[in-house]
Amino acid sequence: MDNFIGSELTKELENVVLSADSSERIFKSVKKRSAAAPRRAAVTVLAVLVAVCAAVSSAVVISDRARDTVQTEPTPSGSPDGSGGTALPGPGTRYTVRGEDLTDAEAGEYFAVNLPWILSSLSSSGIEADGAKVSEKGYCHVKYDAENDICVTDTGFRDYILFSGDVPVAILTLCKENGAISCSPAFGGEWFGAYGEFLKAHAGTPLLFVYLGSVEAVVLPDGSFFAVSDFPTDGVSEKLDYNALYNERAVYTP
Amino acid sequence: MSGKPDPGAFYLRHRDHIYRLCYAYMKRRADAEDCCEDVFVRALTRAPEFKDEDHERKWLTVVAGNICKNRLRREKLLSVLSLDSVPEPEAPEEDGGVLAAVRSLPPKYKEVVLLHYYEGYTSEQISQMLRCPASTVRNRLKDARAMLKELLH
Known part of the structure; x- marks a missing residue:
């Protein structure tokens, strides 16, 4: 028995x-x-x-750039979306940077030591990770907090794309806290295929990575955007204000 | 082994094991997924410094059991308190006979069965993990075996 x-x-x-x-x-x-x-x-x-x-x-509030010289066109919404959808930055929006500064050089040192076990773990989860390479440049996110009308760039979290050939297979989020770096991978979602196509189609374009409420978006200079992970985009304007959201730490050029 | 675990590696290392354990306790995959998530949140916010991998696994196993039992208790209490509600029909899951029988056991028997027969811990190890006498563990296992024999007859 x-x-x-x-x-x-x-x-x-x-x-x-x-x-x-x-x-x-x-x-x-x-x-x-x-x-x-x-x-x-x-x-x-x-x-x-x-x-x-x-x-x-x-x-x-620490402003990391001169707002007046960057914004050259009005924000599409100008004020929180009256329809109750995802609000957007406006003329009164404040800007701040927080978190420990995690640089690409530090990330490179981290991956030099840790990439083997990361790839091994991904392989055991069914991801094609043999020979995969991680992007040298990473990107943070600009997060717009509608309640407080503030754009926050958190430099303590930085994403790096893991490519198998030219296909993205995982996003490795590095977090720096109290001087220590840790890695959290995202992988396996069905949206990776479309995401890879989007990156290829916009090679050489400075893409801006933002969070608007629950929407994670990759914004093009003309304001059009790709919603990462198929997040619902209800209530988000068709175009986003690239300049109003811009922070160079949140830019990645494929 | 010392220091806080790297979240990604930690999750990948234990994900399958913890999910299977939660699935064994809960009747629906969605509930198992919720419990699995709670286990990892607890691990990353409140875990002690683990002495070794064995300590790490035992800690997670006990936490998973506690989280699942608490959730089952809450669901039972809600179904008792909610006089007007019609019990939600359980979504059909692809269960085998033994797993379904184990799931139907009262929580304290289900727990020792899973720890002993699925996880492979001895009565002494289980008594340390659950902080109860080894004799209690042995008695529960004996009673659980009898109940399972009836159910699987």
């Missing part, structure tokens, strides 16, 4: 696997939830400091 229970359970469970899409979805959510846990404490501390030193609050 003992052997029977053990062997039957093993047999029934060994074919139970997560689909690639589910695995990716779960991991993204895990990253987001586990990153939010320590940051909530940091935001609380910051809120207390701002309340105590009210005059300092306006100086907390």
